[in-house]
Amino acid sequence: MNLTKFSRRESIEVTIGSTKIGGSNPIAVQSMTNTATADVAASVAQIERIADVGAPIVRLTAQGRKEGEAFAQIMPALRSDGYKTAIVADIHFVPEIASIAADYVDKVRINPGNYRTEGGELEALIEKCRTRGVALRIGVNHGSLARDMVDKYGDTPQGMVASAMLFLRRCRAAEFDQVVVSMKSSNTRVMVHAYRLLVEAMDREGMHYPIHLGVTEAGNGIEGRIKSAVGIGALMADGIGDTIRVSLTEAPENEIPVAKQLVEYFASRNGEFSVAYPERYSPTEYRRRSNVQTPIIHSEVTDDFIVIDSLSDNPTAEWRAAILSLECEKQPVIIRRKYNDTSLESVAIKAAADMGQLMLDGLADGVWVDAPNLTEEQITNIELNILQASRVRISHTEYIACPSCGRTLYDIEGTLAQIKAKTSHLKGLKIGVMGCIVNGPGEMADADYGYVGAAAGKITLYKGREVVCRNIPQEQALDRLIEIIKENGDWTEC
Numbered sequence: 210m211n212l213t214k215f216s217r218r219e220s221i222e223v224t225i226g227s228t229k230i231g232g233s234n235p236i237a238v239q240s241m242t243n244t245a246t247a248d249v250a251a252s253v254a255q256i257e258r259i260a261d262v263g264a265p266i267v268r269l270t271a272q273g274r275k276e277g278e279a280f281a282q283i284m285p286a287l288r289s290d291g292y293k294t295a296i297v298a299d300i301h302f303v304p305e306i307a308s309i310a311a312d313y314v315d316k317v318r319i320n321p322g323n324y325r326t327e328g329g330e331l332e333a334l335i336e337k338c339r340t341r342g343v344a345l346r347i348g349v350n351h352g353s354l355a356r357d358m359v360d361k362y363g364d365t366p367q368g369m370v371a372s373a374m375l376f377l378r379r380c381r382a383a384e385f386d387q388v389v390v391s392m393k394s395s396n397t398r399v400m401v402h403a404y405r406l407l408v409e410a411m412d413r414e415g416m417h418y419p420i421h422l423g424v425t426e427a428g429n430g431i432e433g434r435i436k437s438a439v440g441i442g443a444l445m446a447d448g449i450g451d452t453i454r455v456s457l458t459e460a461p462e463n464e465i466p467v468a469k470q471l472v473e474y475f476a477s478r479n480g481e482f483s484v485a486y487p488e489r490y491s492p493t494e495y496r497r498r499s500n501v502q503t504p505i506i507h508s509e510v511t512d513d514f515i516v517i518d519s520l521s522d523n524p525t526a527e528w529r530a531a532i533l534s535l536e537c538e539k540q541p542v543i544i545r546r547k548y549n550d551t552s553l554e555s556v557a558i559k560a561a562a563d564m565g566q567l568m569l570d571g572l573a574d575g576v577w578v579d580a581p582n583l584t585e586e587q588i589t590n591i592e593l594n595i596l597q598a599s600r601v602r603i604s605h606t607e608y609i610a611c612p613s614c615g616r617t618l619y620d621i622e623g624t625l626a627q628i629k630a631k632t633s634h635l636k637g638l639k640i641g642v643m644g645c646i647v648n649g650p651g652e653m654a655d656a657d658y659g660y661v662g663a664a665a666g667k668i669t670l671y672k673g674r675e676v677v678c679r680n681i682p683q684e685q686a687l688d689r690l691i692e693i694i695k696e697n698g699d700w701t702e703c
């Protein structure tokens with residue numbers, strides 16, 4: 210077993226305005242606005258609220274010329290208010306808007322899945338970024354892979370990595386190294402596998418670009434926090450990640466304390482643990498170490514299980530080492546750790562960050578959160594959510610809900626609450642609740658049903674990947690969604 214001092218994967222330093230990430234810099238937290246970007250006053254006010262709770266980097270969507278040009282006013286307004294926050298323009302589909310935004314912002318994010326490159330648009334953008342000192346993020350999303358990648362690799366982590374590597378090689382050919390890369394998915398297993406494969410692919414080619422971590426469409430509340438902590442924590446335990454975003458379907462400023470807690474939790478580690486990952490179990494051919502089909506929670510423990518406690522600063526590695534050294538390979542294992550925190554959120558984030566990797570990799574067979582300051586019901590809820598976020602035991606409806614951005618034309622937070630109130634008793638269903646038709650359908654690709662903003666006041670409903678009702682008035686959409694679930698035999702009464 211290769212045990213080594215905890216160390217983050219080495220990366221080069223990238224400058225994003227007044228913020229530096231990678232190298233020896235601390236992991237930076239960030240969020241994204243959900244105001245209409247062209248509404249300069251609202252956008253500036255929201256950036257400032259996000260910055261006030263500790264985010265050095267904030268991203269805004271720029272879907273058209275109007276939004277791209279809004280940065281000409283947003284940047285000076287922010288600076289004149291005394292904010293040095295690094296600003297990122299988020300671009301899908303239109304290289305021309307990336308070029309406009311690069312005149313003003315500190316970083317441009319492009320999505321290889323929908324960014325046109327045949328006419329040298331990428332090289333032109335790189336030249337503009339180089340001239341102005343703007344960083345570039347190659348931001349791959351599982352839900353929006355380019356058609357040629359899906360044809361060649363399927364909808365897989367391998368396709369995500371191939372997509373990123375094509376763009377990274379072009380950046381390197383242009384001798385441009387102010388590049389950050391991400392591999393997001395709402396499926397934590399896909400997300401963790403994609404980032405690990407990306408690191409291996411970059412290592413093979415001698416690339417050391419910093420990595421931006423995130424789980425997309427994690428939802429809200431404790432469920433959203435646990436899902437993010439499972440995915441991000443699994444990778445941070447590997448030493449991967451230079452900047453993180455926790456995506457929640459809540460006010461963007463709510464994301465920052467969660468992200469900071471994750472960063473601080475890992476920053477305090479100084480013990481010994483494995484940062485090697487060759488012995489991991491492949492998530493694409495997922496298999497469990499033991500014969501246990503359904504992982505358990507603490508109240509279900511029987512004499513068949515070995516309980517492995519962790520007392521060290523590095524529980525993920527401690528459990529991993531203990532499980533892999535068991536003499537009886539198939540012996541089912543439950544991992545246990547004591548959390549003395551008094552807040553539900555704090556216990557949930559720490560336990561999910563510690564335990565998620567063991568569940569994703571198929572090593573452990575159950576979780577036991579020993580939290581003396583929480584109720585039995587709270588502990589059970591955390592444990593079931595960790596298993597669900599790790600995709601090993603589905604016990605309640607899963608909501609694949611986007612955090613919303615400037616493309617969202619309805620109150621997604623309030624709508625998600627209404628949908629949850631009506632459907633949370635349904636077992637094992639995945640319901641997508643997405644802000645826009647441009648990215649929503651792709652991002653919620655594995656949802657059973659989808660509720661997607663189509664235009665102002667209009668919603669399109671999906672059954673799987675098929676549109677069932679297009680552009681219906683929002684007032685009718687929730688009732689119609691319930692009817693569709695009933696028509697398909699997936700409804701049960703509470």
Ligand code: SF4
Pocket residue numbers: 611612613614615616617643644645646647648649652
């Ligand atoms: S799916 Fe949501 S977060 Fe993604 S672009 Fe659309 S509105 Fe924005």
